[in-house]
Amino acid sequence: YLLIAGVKSIAGCFLSPMATGMSLVLCMLTLKQDRPRAKYVLWPRIDQKSSFKSIITAGLEPIVIEMQIIGDELKTDMQRLEAQMAALGESVACVLTTTSCFAPRACDSVDSIAALCSQYNIPHLVNNAYGLQSTRCMHLIQEASRKGRVDAFVQSTDKNFLVPVGGAIIGSFDKNLLDRISKMYPGRASASSVMDVMITLLSLGMAGYKQLIAQRKEMYSYLKEELGKLATRHGERLLDTKGNPISMAMTLQCLSHQHDNKQVTMLGSMLFLRNVSGTRVITTTDSKHIVSHKFEGWGAHNSNYRVPYLTAAAALGMKRTDADAFIQRLDKALTKVRRRSAPVTPTASLAGSSINGDAGGTGGPGESSTASTSRASSKDSLRK
Ligand SMILES: *Cc1c(COP(=O)(O)O)cnc(C)c1O
Numbered sequence: 001y002l003l004i005a006g007v008k009s010i011a012g013c014f015l016s017p018m019a020t021g022m023s024l025v026l027c028m029l030t031l032k033q034d035r036p037r038a039k040y041v042l043w044p045r046i047d048q049k050s051s052f053k054s055i056i057t058a059g060l061e062p063i064v065i066e067m068q069i070i071g072d073e074l075k076t077d078m079q080r081l082e083a084q085m086a087a088l089g090e091s092v093a094c095v096l097t098t099t100s101c102f103a104p105r106a107c108d109s110v111d112s113i114a115a116l117c118s119q120y121n122i123p124h125l126v127n128n129a130y131g132l133q134s135t136r137c138m139h140l141i142q143e144a145s146r147k148g149r150v151d152a153f154v155q156s157t158d159k160n161f162l163v164p165v166g167g168a169i170i171g172s173f174d175k176n177l178l179d180r181i182s183k184m185y186p187g188r189a190s191a192s193s194v195m196d197v198m199i200t201l202l203s204l205g206m207a208g209y210k211q212l213i214a215q216r217k218e219m220y221s222y223l224k225e226e227l228g229k230l231a232t233r234h235g236e237r238l239l240d241t242k243g244n245p246i247s248m249a250m251t252l253q254c255l256s257h258q259h260d261n262k263q264v265t266m267l268g269s270m271l272f273l274r275n276v277s278g279t280r281v282i283t284t285t286d287s288k289h290i291v292s293h294k295f296e297g298w299g300a301h302n303s304n305y306r307v308p309y310l311t312a313a314a315a316l317g318m319k320r321t322d323a324d325a326f327i328q329r330l331d332k333a334l335t336k337v338r339r340r341s342a343p344v345t346p347t348a349s350l351a352g353s354s355i356n357g358d359a360g361g362t363g364g365p366g367e368s369s370t371a372s373t374s375r376a377s378s379k380d381s382l383r384k
Helices: 020-033 049-057 078-091 110-120 135-147 157-161 175-184 192-233 262-273 320-340 346-363 367-383
Strands: 012-016 040-044 061-065 068-070 073-075 092-098 124-127 152-156 168-172 247-251 280-282 287-290 293-296 309-313
Touching: 012 020, 012 175, 012 192, 020 049, 020 092, 020 124, 020 152, 020 168, 020 175, 040 049, 040 078, 049 061, 049 092, 049 287, 061 078, 078 092, 078 110, 092 110, 110 124, 110 135, 124 135, 152 157, 152 175, 157 168, 157 192, 168 175, 192 247, 192 320, 262 280, 262 320
Parallel strands: 040 061, 040 092, 092 124, 124 152
Antiparallel strands: 012 168, 068 073, 152 168, 247 309, 280 309, 287 293
């Protein structure tokens, strides 16, 4: 399956009984064995906790390489990365890059980084969590191995094979390294995640899986088109993120009022209550501590992203009806939040109460409490 997805010169792969994060740990620990002085991992920032935590769990120290904002998109800052490679040399265990991620972050420049890794003799590990379903991500890895060094690449089984969380596929262009990674696992392992994948693959067959991949690509274009139309209707726009083949984002400018992002957060909770999962609403002003590090603008992959936004992804298994339902719910929720955030004149507040009344009727349990909290919070912000 890795072969059909586009990586042709691969030496092999194996099913690891742990999810992506722990599988990355296994790879890093194996790479570290050959580099006794290695302490650091160079990590182009990606706001996904398991990615960052995998470095800490492997007993290594992350060196965060902030992404560069180019247009709307976040790209690998090659100069910063190379400067660190040159400065830290053999004290670097590996460079950990990411292909699939939430927009507006693009795939890392995995091929150019691979070339640098050869030049500086530093291992290169690729987090390809949901990239197996994208021929573009897979070709990029193939291209990277041709231009330079890719030691191993890891993909999640739940994101690529429609199975429950708990497994990953570790691939490598080096048979010897791959054997060593698999032998690094201490003891016997549970076979349940392997069984899940085998059963799914046997029932799908090669043709079935290829068809799912083709369908996903179509759904990506469809979702992008529909989300673009919705954005225009609401005076927003799609972020221009050509470097991301799976995830897309639209601005939420109208919900942001002079650094006050309550409305943005409210939209997020409304979508959650309407069973819209898999979408992330990003204020760009949150910060988060993970272990000893503080990340400004957590969620946005960057400390200085300018506009709040919402992400959506066309993932494997998505159907046209799913995309339509998403667009419809988002449209409704956005309309509702925007009406609430309209300046309050006596008539507008009457309109506001009728909206809240309506929410109680259609939303089901949990909904009415959010409606009242949000009503309270919008009053609060007016008082200020
Ligand atoms: C999903 C994801 C992970 C974790 O993958 P699981 O195997 O589902 O735990 C790690 N990194 C990135 C970029 C991801 O998208």
